[in-house]
Amino acid sequence: MKHKFGAVYGESFAALCGIPEGVEVRYRHDVNAVLEGVLRMMDPEGNTALVSIGTGLGFACAVDGKVLYAPTGSPAVSIWSKPYGNGILEDIVSARGIRNLYASMGGSENLSAAGIAKRAYDGEELAYKAFCRMGEALAQALEELTEQYRFRTILFAGGVSRALVLMEQALRDRLGDIRIAMAPEGAVFRGLEALFENI
Numbered sequence: 001m002k003h004k005f006g007a008v009y010g011e012s013f014a015a016l017c018g019i020p021e022g023v024e025v026r027y028r029h030d031v032n033a034v035l036e037g038v039l040r041m042m043d044p045e046g047n048t049a050l051v052s053i054g055t056g057l058g059f060a061c062a063v064d065g066k067v068l069y070a071p072t073g074s075p076a077v078s079i080w081s082k083p084y085g086n087g088i089l090e091d092i093v094s095a096r097g098i099r100n101l102y103a104s105m106g107g108s109e110n111l112s113a114a115g116i117a118k119r120a121y122d123g124e125e126l127a128y129k130a131f132c133r134m135g136e137a138l139a140q141a142l143e144e145l146t147e148q149y150r151f152r153t154i155l156f157a158g159g160v161s162r163a164l165v166l167m168e169q170a171l172r173d174r175l176g177d178i179r180i181a182m183a184p185e186g187a188v189f190r191g192l193e194a195l196f197e198n199i
Helices: 002-008 013-017 030-041 095-104 113-121 125-149 160-175 187-196
Strands: 047-053 057-063 151-157 179-182
Touching: 030 047, 030 057, 030 151, 030 187, 047 125, 047 160, 057 125, 095 113, 095 125, 113 125, 113 160, 125 151, 125 160, 151 160, 160 179
Parallel strands: 047 151, 151 179
Antiparallel strands: 047 057
């Protein structure tokens, strides 16, 4: 993607890594890999979305048990660049997003996302409110997609998502009766294994 790996955009991964010609290279987008793994590990009921919150904001979805892919192999549905406020959703829902929210509300500018989460768990109201606001922004973006694709389950992955419990009520307030949970550990590796199922 140009916004993440602009210096190597359009280059051959195999050539950059020195992989000889004739060696087949298979890849899977990280959030698609997690969701493919989820489908193999837990067989969630109904249509499923996966949200990954970490350095950035990732999203993938499965309808009728099949992950939806764009022609490029990326997720067919994307939310990171959805307009939000004066920027995009990833400006609010990501590690930098929670840091910016917390600082804009009067908190320290020097804390990591994990540090803000720890303060929230320790009872600091400001830190908890920052996570609630992030959850509200995400819920607003997911509401229309949940109706369109009739998601029954929304799963989470990524480092910032480990603080899901701090955002969960804000998500439920907007999305209603829907299963919200963390993706199982190891789902990404199970999803990558699936690349070799039909060899």
